[in-house]
Amino acid sequence: MTPDHNTVKAMWEQRDRVTRAMSEDGLFRVAVIQNTAVTRTAQQRHELDPVRAVLLARALTSASLLASFMKGEERVSIMGDGSGVVKHLYAEALHVGEVRGYATVNRQPADPSAPLGAGILKVQRVLYGKQEPVTGVVELRQGDVTSDMGYYLTQSEQIPSVVVIDVTFNSQNEIVQSAGLLVQAMPGARPEDIFQMYDALDAMPRLTSLFDKPMSTEAVIDEVCPIPMTILETKAVDFFCRCSLDRFKSILLTLGYSELKSMRDADQGELVCQYCNEQYKLTAADFDELLEQSLARQN
Ligand SMILES: [Zn+2]
Incomplete structure (x- = not known):
């Protein structure tokens, strides 16, 4: 309406x-x-x-x-x-x-x-x-x-x-x-x-x-x-802040596979935007997707 x-x-x-x-x-x-x-x-x-x-x-x-x-x-x-x-x-x-x-x-x-x-x-x-x-x-x-x-x-x-x-x-x-x-x-x-x-x-x-x-x-x-x-x-x-879960994911991808894997293994899926204090939580599925994309980049 x-x-x-x-x-x-x-x-x-x-x-x-x-x-x-x-x-x-x-x-x-x-x-x-x-x-x-x-x-x-x-x-x-x-x-x-x-x-x-x-x-x-x-x-x-x-x-x-x-x-x-x-x-x-x-x-x-x-x-x-x-x-x-x-x-x-x-x-x-x-x-x-x-x-x-x-x-x-x-x-x-x-x-x-x-x-x-x-x-x-x-x-x-x-x-x-x-x-x-x-x-x-x-x-x-x-x-x-x-x-x-x-x-x-x-x-x-x-x-x-x-x-x-x-x-x-x-x-x-x-x-x-x-x-x-x-x-x-x-x-x-x-x-x-x-x-x-x-x-x-x-x-x-x-x-x-x-x-x-x-x-x-x-x-x-x-x-x-x-x-x-x-x-x-x-x-x-x-x-207003332009942060989003997708933006954080693309930043995380730059860390590389092993860093991402250790983040997942340590259950470090909580992200906080320093500019607006918005909190994001990466799920197991998010990590799987990131690791898969990271591997694809390496190959
Ligand atoms: Zn933000």
Whole structure:
């Protein structure tokens, strides 16, 4: 049965979305995201405490904001490695709206009071027409992701940028609202244009408070930007991972016959996707099929 117009409309209204816009004078591009479902799904899937949940939410939000300025299947990943309570942080977003990621615990943090602590932030883009991914690395500034992203974009990519990310929790430490904003100056923006924009963003209310009103992503852009904006596009964003049992099987095939056989003999049929924490169980029949295919490859 095809859902009726009102049902489709209601489903769309509940989905996370990112909107990108350009100032009418062409000097700034802006993206605003409301991604509560994405970040809450990430928190639930990976069973994250608030510290890891907020860091992962910021990384997922940053990735989606950057991806909104890309094209088609182009994608961006953000990796953080630190000395704080989070050891490794990973988020990956496709322009089409898929985003996934994880945050791993540091069992023996050198800096137990810091979220990410000291370390590096790496941003990698896979772009059409480029053979190799475009990669940039900076040292973590504050290890909170948000200011590190602003620093990375401004310093490493040489684009004056402001990143604002706001995540709120309820008393059960569950994410209840998540939103982000990215503003980038385009070539031709003068220092006074940039300062005017920075001043306006400094004075804006908390992002989540705007979405709590509620406001749309488009309305938030008009609200926070001090100059007239043209809305270019709004896209749905979902926590989504392309993993599947078939994908895992094709990876396992590359291990070779003897490795597969010892996995089966040791009853190691449980697979967990690190990106989305989905669990897969290989049956005896799956192993038989893999071993048969592996033998056929050898011959
Ligand atoms: Zn997965």
